Amino acid sequence: MGVSETDERLVRRFQEGSSEAFEVLVQRHGTRVYNLCFRILGDAEEAADASQDTFLAALRKLSTFRGDAAFTTWLHRVAVNACYDSLRKKRRRPLLQLAPEEGDERPEPSRPAPDHADGGVFSVDVAEALRQVPEEFRVVLVLADVQDLPYDEIAAVLDIPVGTVKSRVFRGRAALGRALGVARGEPSRASRTSEEEA
Amino acid sequence: MNHPYELLADLMDGTLDEGDLAGVQAHLDTCASCRQDLADAKAGGRAARSLPVEDPPADLHRRVVGASGGHGTPSWYRWAGVAAAAAAVVAIAIALPNVGTDPATLGGDSTGSQLESSEMAPNAAQVAVDEEDTNYDGQALEDLAESEKSRAVVSTAAGAEDAASGRADAALRCVSRAFDNQQVGQLTRLIRARFEGEEAYIAVYLEGPGAGQPPDTVAVWAASSKDCTILSFASARI
Numbered sequence: 489m490g491v492s493e494t495d496e497r498l499v500r501r502f503q504e505g506s507s508e509a510f511e512v513l514v515q516r517h518g519t520r521v522y523n524l525c526f527r528i529l530g531d532a533e534e535a536a537d538a539s540q541d542t543f544l545a546a547l548r549k550l551s552t553f554r555g556d557a558a559f560t561t562w563l564h565r566v567a568v569n570a571c572y573d574s575l576r577k578k579r580r581r582p583l584l585q586l587a588p589e590e591g592d593e594r595p596e597p598s599r600p601a602p603d604h605a606d607g608g609v610f611s612v613d614v615a616e617a618l619r620q621v622p623e624e625f626r627v628v629l630v631l632a633d634v635q636d637l638p639y640d641e642i643a644a645v646l647d648i649p650v651g652t653v654k655s656r657v658f659r660g661r662a663a664l665g666r667a668l669g670v671a672r673g674e675p676s677r678a679s680r681t682s683e684e685e686a
Numbered sequence: 687m688n689h690p691y692e693l694l695a696d697l698m699d700g701t702l703d704e705g706d707l708a709g710v711q712a713h714l715d716t717c718a719s720c721r722q723d724l725a726d727a728k729a730g731g732r733a734a735r736s737l738p739v740e741d742p743p744a745d746l747h748r749r750v751v752g753a754s755g756g757h758g759t760p761s762w763y764r765w766a767g768v769a770a771a772a773a774a775v776v777a778i779a780i781a782l783p784n785v786g787t788d789p790a791t792l793g794g795d796s797t798g799s800q801l802e803s804s805e806m807a808p809n810a811a812q813v814a815v816d817e818e819d820t821n822y823d824g825q826a827l828e829d830l831a832e833s834e835k836s837r838a839v840v841s842t843a844a845g846a847e848d849a850a851s852g853r854a855d856a857a858l859r860c861v862s863r864a865f866d867n868q869q870v871g872q873l874t875r876l877i878r879a880r881f882e883g884e885e886a887y888i889a890v891y892l893e894g895p896g897a898g899q900p901p902d903t904v905a906v907w908a909a910s911s912k913d914c915t916i917l918s919f920a921s922a923r924i
Contacts, residue, residue, distance in 0.1 A: 510751075511747075511751050514747055514750050514751060515747060518742050518746055518747055518750075519739065519741065519742055521742075522740065522742035522743075522746060523739055523740055523742075526740055527737065532740075532743075536742070536743045536746060536749075537915060539742060539746055539750075540746065540749050540750055540916075541915060541916060543750040544750065544916050544919070577913055577914075577915075614733045614734070614736060614737055615737065617733070618734070618737075629730075629734055630734070632734075633731055633734035633735050634734060634735075634737055651692045654691070654692040654695035654696065655691040655692045655695065657695055658691045658692070658694050658695035658698065658723070658727055659691055659723075659727075660730070661698075661726070661727035661728075661730035661731040661734065662723040662724075662726040662727040662730055663726075663730065664726075664729075664730030664731075664733055664734060665725070665726030665727055665728070665729035665730030665731075665733070666726045666730075667730075668729060668730065668733055
């Protein structure tokens with residue numbers, strides 16, 4: 489049922505009245521939306537709520553979807569807005585935070601550089617460090633390096649220039665590296681292995 | 687000093703133009719901050735890409751599909767925006783039996799309301815809040831949608847009173863926030879109760895094709911009264 493159907497075809501069927509088509513879209517994109525929310529919000533429960541909000545918002549807004557952008561681009565935009573909404577509610581701060589001045593975004597390492605042979609443990613450290621990356625950089629970093637979206641699609645999702653996307657990706661990566669502390673002469677086993685492989 | 691972050695991203699990605707390479711290298715030769723950023727960014731990029739894909743909660747699909755109704759023809763949603771726009775022109779008041787002692791008010795007149803316009807509930811309607819000691823679930827929402835069909839008696843707004851309690855204002859603000867201040871239909875009833883154990887507002891909307899046509903769907907949304915997020919949804923065709 490609909491496995492080989494394109495997203496756009498499923499959207500059209502939904503607009504024509506098929507609720508089953510929406511279920512296929514949820515099934516198809518649920519993991520992607522959840523991981524986006526999980527990495528931006530850093531909390532499983534909040535990510536689940538934001539994912540649910542994303543699909544409910546999509547349900548309400550799908551009538552206005554005209555296919556000007558790819559469905560995945562549109563859904564990412566809805567999901568990022570759900571995450572911003574969650575962050576705003578939690579922290580009571582503006583929806584879009586301006587990029588801090590140079591130097592302001594440098595977080596202290598979250599903990600001493602990890603030295604775990606276990607990749608799973610290392611990923612927990614990365615997840616913790618990711619939460620320290622400033623929001624406006626973290627969102628772009630997650631879209632680029634976790635969701636693997638090309639820069640031009642990220643620009644479309646966030647409605648910002650491609651150059652700004654590149655700049656934020658770079659600064660997000662640098663902030664994450666600083667938070668991990670692995671680039672300051674104390675490389676973890678995981679990062680050393682990666683260096684040697686590179 | 688301006689730092690060429692965009693070009694440094696290209697350098698990392700191996701997409702830097704030949705013409706820019708010399709300039710970036712010259713900058714790196716003189717800027718310790720950018721050299722450190724580049725080293726940090728290489729580590730950060732590798733780390734971000736190493737994050738595993740997490741499985742969503744097992745009940746996410748059920749929660750979403752359950753909240754979306756999960757069955758039937760969702761044609762109601764196509765008309766929500768049209769209905770909201772039409773309602774701004776054509777005032778429709780809904781008589782609300784069993785609303786309790788608080789008078790219900792409908793229509794666009796916000797006299798006496800403490801709501802900011804941007805915080806108004808969908809369609810700027812004012813209704814009183816029913817207090818119920820009821821713990822709703824998905825089935826109960828569907829039952830409510832069904833029962834509200836017979837209550838949807840349409841009349842003009844002429845006889846509506848315009849008193850709104852502070853509690854109603856708070857409830858309206860919360861419901862409005864849950865919908866991100868978007869129009870979702872004509873709010874006709876607001877109930878303060880629980881949904882699956884959580885304190886919630888149950889909001890009943892009438893939705894239709896607009897253009898002066900009568901509503902054709904009752905939509906019932908549950909929103910958390912704690913953080914004003916949507917909890918669930920049910921609908922019934924009139």
